[in-house]
Amino acid sequence: MIVAPPPAVAEAPTPPLTAAEYLAQEAQADRKNELIQGTLFPMAGASANHNRIATNLCRLLPLENDEQTFEIFMGDMRLGVPDQATYTYPDIMVIKGEPQFQTPRQTEVLNPCLIIEILSDSTANYDKTAKFQLYRTLPSLEEYILVSQQDYRLEHYTKLDDRRWLLQDITGLEASLQLSSVNLSLSLQDLYKRVSFSPAT
Numbered sequence: 001m002i003v004a005p006p007p008a009v010a011e012a013p014t015p016p017l018t019a020a021e022y023l024a025q026e027a028q029a030d031r032k033n034e035l036i037q038g039t040l041f042p043m044a045g046a047s048a049n050h051n052r053i054a055t056n057l058c059r060l061l062p063l064e065n066d067e068q069t070f071e072i073f074m075g076d077m078r079l080g081v082p083d084q085a086t087y088t089y090p091d092i093m094v095i096k097g098e099p100q101f102q103t104p105r106q107t108e109v110l111n112p113c114l115i116i117e118i119l120s121d122s123t124a125n126y127d128k129t130a131k132f133q134l135y136r137t138l139p140s141l142e143e144y145i146l147v148s149q150q151d152y153r154l155e156h157y158t159k160l161d162d163r164r165w166l167l168q169d170i171t172g173l174e175a176s177l178q179l180s181s182v183n184l185s186l187s188l189q190d191l192y193k194r195v196s197f198s199p200a201t
Helices: 018-026 048-062 124-128 129-136
Strands: 031-034 039-042 067-074 076-079 085-090 092-096 112-118 144-147 153-161 164-171 175-179 184-187
Touching: 018 085, 031 129, 039 112, 048 092, 048 112, 048 184, 085 129, 124 129, 124 144, 144 175
Parallel strands: 112 144
Antiparallel strands: 031 039, 031 085, 067 092, 076 085, 092 112, 144 153, 153 164, 175 184
16 A cells, blocks of 8 residues: 655655664654655644644543543654554544553554544645555554544544444534543533634635
8 A cells, every 4th residue: 555645745755764764763853754654754833723622632531531541642652553664643642551662762652542633734635544544554543533723623433343434524613522432522612622713715
């Protein structure tokens, strides 16, 4: 499977890198880069709305629920998909129980049950298609959420079995998101608290 790069970084250099080369290079880098099937892509900065949504999510997601513990990681923690030569920085990851790390340095987590990406114009199609294809290879992943920065809208993917995922569109300020992986209901009103949408131009 060949994955196309996101539009915003389509002109980035694409020398093939091994996982070891990437991890060594990233440890010295002054900005974050993702490795997608051996190709290096620099990451763009985040908007104010992006950070507001991410902060709201981290505040609302549970550390413990029904005697089940969780760990929540934001965008500085790498996700490793080693068999796909892929390392990314999801906006939010939730791990059920103990995190599994690729190395003793604990810089690449391997077992999220929930991944949340906050969409931008430049990467939205990529997050919905090629990146989701890679994330679906993770046995631990149960849910994938795409969050709009432009309006009250989510795309909620739930794993049914190894070959099937269910998509639910969730829209409107009065709607809520039911997260089965962490046994939690989130209102969009709380998720989008203090978020200010730009007027249409």
